[in-house]
Amino acid sequence: PMAQWMSWLDLFLEETLRRHGLGDATMWPRCSSCDMDLYRPYRCRSCGDFLECQKCCVKRHKRCPLHVIKVWREGSWERTTLRDLGLVYQVGHGGCQCPYPDQTPRLMTVLHVTGVHVVSFRYCACSAADTIHHVQQLLRTAWYPATTQRPSTCITMEVLELYCTNATVSSRHVTRYGCEPTDH
Numbered sequence: 532p533m534a535q536w537m538s539w540l541d542l543f544l545e546e547t548l549r550r551h552g553l554g555d556a557t558m559w560p561r562c563s564s565c566d567m568d569l570y571r572p573y574r575c576r577s578c579g580d581f582l583e584c585q586k587c588c589v590k591r592h593k594r595c596p597l598h599v600i601k602v603w604r605e606g607s608w609e610r611t612t613l614r615d616l617g618l619v620y621q622v623g624h625g626g627c628q629c630p631y632p633d634q635t636p637r638l639m640t641v642l643h644v645t646g647v648h649v650v651s652f653r654y655c656a657c658s659a660a661d662t663i664h665h666v667q668q669l670l671r672t673a674w675y676p677a678t679t680q681r682p683s684t685c686i687t688m689e690v691l692e693l694y695c696t697n698a699t700v701s702s703r704h705v706t707r708y709g710c711e712p713t714d715h
Contacts, residue, residue: 621655
């Protein structure tokens with residue numbers, strides 16, 4: 532098997548290097564969503580291997596605020612944040628816009644399997660929110676707040692489930708459990 536694979540080595544290397552660049556869009560990159568010329572392409576490997584403009588990237592991620600976004604600058608991909616691109620995530624409505632959101636966006640540090648994210652967000656403030664506490668809105672977003680008093684840090688349920696699985700399988704104590712950010 533290894534001898535057969537060796538004949539494919541150059542192709543594997545070329546395609547791996549291609550993924551680290553602009554792919555097929557080396558000359559005049561265009562947004563895969565709106566077909567506009569891209570001065571500064573963005574991509575999200577969680578969504579796929581395509582390029583988008585800032586506006587389309589933010590629109591695509593209005594319900595996925597914890598994806599890792601990269602921007603092409605000076606010949607290489609650099610990590611950026613959806614917050615830096617202008618995304619304000621809406622809790623309380625499953626990521627959909629609230630008719631009466633909190634007026635002031637807040638910041639939340641969220642520990643997720645893709646790393647630590649600082650997310651700009653708004654709580655729901657419509658009439659349905661009168662009976663739903665901010666903590667409950669976070670929990671319904673699958674963000675487990677570190678405190679119930681003005682939470683500013685959360686851990687995702689996905690990370691908690693991963694920890695439980697790892698702790699059960701490896702018997703690792705919580706103080707030895709670390710979440711290394713991945714770099715898609």
